[in-house]
Amino acid sequence: MKKSMVKTMAVVSAAAVMSTGFTVPVMADDPVEVTIWSPTDEPAIEEWWVQKIDEFNKAHEGEIVLSREAIVRADSYAYEDKVNAALTSNDLPDILYVDGPNIANYAANGVIVPIGDFFTEEDLSDFVDSIKVQGTYEDELYALGATESSVALFYNKDMLDEAGLTAPDKLEDAWTWSDFREAAEKLTKEGVTGTNIIMDQGEGLPYVLEQFWISNGTDFVSPEGDKADGYVNSEKGVEAAEFLNGLIQDGLADIDPIEKAFHNGKSATMLGGSWEVATLENEYPDLNWGVTYYPVADNDGINASPTGDWAACITKDADVEAAGEVMNFLMNQENVTTYAQAIAKLPTRVSSYDTLTEYDEYPRSLFKEQSMETGHPRPRTPSYTVLSPGFSEAMMNIFTGADVQEELDNLAADFDEDYEMNYAE
Amino acid sequence: MKTNGIKRKSEIKAAYLFVIPALVLLVAFLIVPALSTIRYAFTNYNIMRPDKIKFVGFENFIKLFSDDSFWQAVLNTFYFTVIVVPFQCILALGLALLISSRRRGVSIFRAAYFSPQVTSMVVIAILWTVLYNPNPDTGLLNAFLKSMGLNTSQFLNSPDTAMNSIIFMSAWQAAGYQMMIFLAGLQGIPGEQYEAASIDGAGKFKQFIYVTLPGLKNVIKYVIMITMIQAMKLFTQPYVMTKGGPQNSTRTLVYYIYEQGFQKRHFGYACTVAAVFFVIVITMSLSMKKIIKAD
Numbered sequence: 197m198k199k200s201m202v203k204t205m206a207v208v209s210a211a212a213v214m215s216t217g218f219t220v221p222v223m224a225d226d227p228v229e230v231t232i233w234s235p236t237d238e239p240a241i242e243e244w245w246v247q248k249i250d251e252f253n254k255a256h257e258g259e260i261v262l263s264r265e266a267i268v269r270a271d272s273y274a275y276e277d278k279v280n281a282a283l284t285s286n287d288l289p290d291i292l293y294v295d296g297p298n299i300a301n302y303a304a305n306g307v308i309v310p311i312g313d314f315f316t317e318e319d320l321s322d323f324v325d326s327i328k329v330q331g332t333y334e335d336e337l338y339a340l341g342a343t344e345s346s347v348a349l350f351y352n353k354d355m356l357d358e359a360g361l362t363a364p365d366k367l368e369d370a371w372t373w374s375d376f377r378e379a380a381e382k383l384t385k386e387g388v389t390g391t392n393i394i395m396d397q398g399e400g401l402p403y404v405l406e407q408f409w410i411s412n413g414t415d416f417v418s419p420e421g422d423k424a425d426g427y428v429n430s431e432k433g434v435e436a437a438e439f440l441n442g443l444i445q446d447g448l449a450d451i452d453p454i455e456k457a458f459h460n461g462k463s464a465t466m467l468g469g470s471w472e473v474a475t476l477e478n479e480y481p482d483l484n485w486g487v488t489y490y491p492v493a494d495n496d497g498i499n500a501s502p503t504g505d506w507a508a509c510i511t512k513d514a515d516v517e518a519a520g521e522v523m524n525f526l527m528n529q530e531n532v533t534t535y536a537q538a539i540a541k542l543p544t545r546v547s548s549y550d551t552l553t554e555y556d557e558y559p560r561s562l563f564k565e566q567s568m569e570t571g572h573p574r575p576r577t578p579s580y581t582v583l584s585p586g587f588s589e590a591m592m593n594i595f596t597g598a599d600v601q602e603e604l605d606n607l608a609a610d611f612d613e614d615y616e617m618n619y620a621e
Numbered sequence: 622m623k624t625n626g627i628k629r630k631s632e633i634k635a636a637y638l639f640v641i642p643a644l645v646l647l648v649a650f651l652i653v654p655a656l657s658t659i660r661y662a663f664t665n666y667n668i669m670r671p672d673k674i675k676f677v678g679f680e681n682f683i684k685l686f687s688d689d690s691f692w693q694a695v696l697n698t699f700y701f702t703v704i705v706v707p708f709q710c711i712l713a714l715g716l717a718l719l720i721s722s723r724r725r726g727v728s729i730f731r732a733a734y735f736s737p738q739v740t741s742m743v744v745i746a747i748l749w750t751v752l753y754n755p756n757p758d759t760g761l762l763n764a765f766l767k768s769m770g771l772n773t774s775q776f777l778n779s780p781d782t783a784m785n786s787i788i789f790m791s792a793w794q795a796a797g798y799q800m801m802i803f804l805a806g807l808q809g810i811p812g813e814q815y816e817a818a819s820i821d822g823a824g825k826f827k828q829f830i831y832v833t834l835p836g837l838k839n840v841i842k843y844v845i846m847i848t849m850i851q852a853m854k855l856f857t858q859p860y861v862m863t864k865g866g867p868q869n870s871t872r873t874l875v876y877y878i879y880e881q882g883f884q885k886r887h888f889g890y891a892c893t894v895a896a897v898f899f900v901i902v903i904t905m906s907l908s909m910k911k912i913i914k915a916d
Binding site for chain 1: 665667668669751754755756759777780865866867869884886888
């Protein structure tokens with residue numbers, strides 16, 4: 197009797213221990229923890245995060261505890277490496293900021309989940325198309341961001357004047373590649389390169405330079421994102437690469453430009469991001485600069501300019517309800533506006549332009565115009581993870597003397613192999 | 622007798638206790654990962670899809686043997702090792718000889734030669750990227766070449782010079798450490814031997830050949846061994862400075878593993894390369910040991 201009682205007690209207590217061990221009882225007032233990963237950014241943005249997280253936590257006291265971890269991005273693929281490492285050890289955050297072109301890859305692999313349900317139709321209609329296109333994979337919305345970006349040709353006014361050049365001020369008159377090259381030739385002198393086409397040797401290369409392919413009537417990959425052969429390495433593509441290579445080989449642009457070469461008068465023009473406007477205004481008040489449209493391919497090329505930016509996603513292991521609440525907060529009208537303002541990038545909500553009236557005036561108006569009229573997001577393909585480093589490598593090889601056709605053929609083959617192996621039905 | 626046996630037993634027990642921490646760490650951080658690597662080498666593991674790992678037999682290995690990039694990486698790694706090991710060891714020995722004398726102010730040089738060693742390789746690599754910049758307005762080395770009326774070099778931006786540039790800065794960075802080991806070795810050679818040699822009429826050079834070198838024999842063996850193993854693992858410099866380029870010229874085996882596994886996310890294939898790399902390093906270390914023991 198006694199013995200059996202002890203036995204039952206043991207079983208019961210063991211069961212109790214096990215049940216508490218395996219299913220932690222969720223109390224109604226136990227707050228859910230939501231973590232965000234996003235790249236380390238400029239002080240203004242870091243401050244924005246501190247303020248907004250504080251604001252959110254106060255409004256959701258006892259329900260959700262929001263926190264953010266800033267991850268160093270550097271100018272290579274350090275951020276993506278960190279995410280990949282977290283994937284293998286199941287340490288992903290609930291909300292993950294992802295660079296635009298990587299969204300398709302994470303979506304195709306089930307790392308992130310659709311978020312369309314957290315936003316009303318009406319709310320979504322306030323967002324510019326390019327950010328929704330970037331965040332959509334197989335007809336589902338996976339990511340939304342507060343900012344967009346664009347790239348245009350910055351120029352040193354004094355140097356242009358000296359060379360007797362005037363930069364176009366209408367989209368229709370944008371410089372053709374020949375105009376661009378001619379200007380670079382005239383502007384190159386001792387200690388100054390005519391232009392700067394290398395933003396960085398990582399994602400900066402495909403981000404800025406893909407437009408040369410698009411403008412010339414092709415692209416990196418097919419519209420479906422499943423094939424690179426016949427696109428990046430097509431005749432038109434090779435032409436684009438050869439044009440860019442000519443700038444480097446003829447000494448009109450540096451292969452390894454120093455940081456802020458344009459800002460310091462070491463290069464007369466640069467293909468620079470919209471965010472440079474704020475940097476130039478605040479930190480280089482003495483530089484007499486202007487900005488003009490992204491160059492267009494000769495013979496009626498297509499007007500094209502880069503778009504895309506980091507966007508927020510919800511990961512597969514997240515508490516979807518709580519994370520959705522956070523997403524809604526991050527992407528509301530006020531926060532999109534203030535975030536875009538702090539980071540000095542284009543906002544993704546059309547209504548934000550009502551507040552950010554600086555975008556009605558040159559030079560910011562030019563970026564707004566490009567973003568709305570000529571913007572092309574990068575390829576939305578899960579194999580972008582192979583395309584991006586592959587393209588950077590191919591271009592650096594070309595710039596150091598490798599055969600253009602051969603390099604682009606190899607890139608196309610690598611991309612197609614990755615797609616076939618991992619994503620083809 | 623009996624007490625002796627008990628003592629022995631408890632000694633054995635203690636011995637095991639002492640070994641356990643090291644053993645646990647070794648198993649957790651070396652043996653288990655190594656075994657996992659070999660296991661994954663036979664799968665199509667994509668880092669994004671840990672739920673869809675499929676066994677593919679020798680497919681990865683077959684692919685590996687016809688993979689030009691892999692063979693280029695093998696070649697690059699060996700090239701780096703073969704050049705850097707003697708260069709770095711001779712440099713280290715030279716520095717050690719220079720500062721082994723008890724002249725005043727020598728400790729300043731000792732600290733100076735050793736200081737790159739205590740700085741992070743990433744920091745040094747970034748610094749040297751600037752020094753090597755092909756534009757003489759930016760790159761210090763090219764500015765120097767230009768001011769001397771010499772031709773400037775592309776350094777990291779040419780497939781002909783990139784690896785040599787990395788070799789030079791790596792040797793500069795690491796020689797300080799080997800220098801310290803040589804220095805300790807030099808201090809272990811009894812002064813009487815030099816005295817005796819000089820009485821016998823040996824000059825400085827002969828003293829070096831017949832006294833210093835034999836006295837350093839074991840130290841030299843050790844230094845060559847560790848330098849070689851470190852050289853085989855070259856990663857940080859290409860990662861920071863060249864990303865394996867230009868034109869594959871600085872893509873080493875470890876960099877190739879990283880690139881396949883993390884950038885391209887073909888984790889299974891990366892493990893295959895890692896497994897082959899492991900075999901190469903083990904074979905080299907063992908044969909080195911044999912060669913060194915033989916003499």
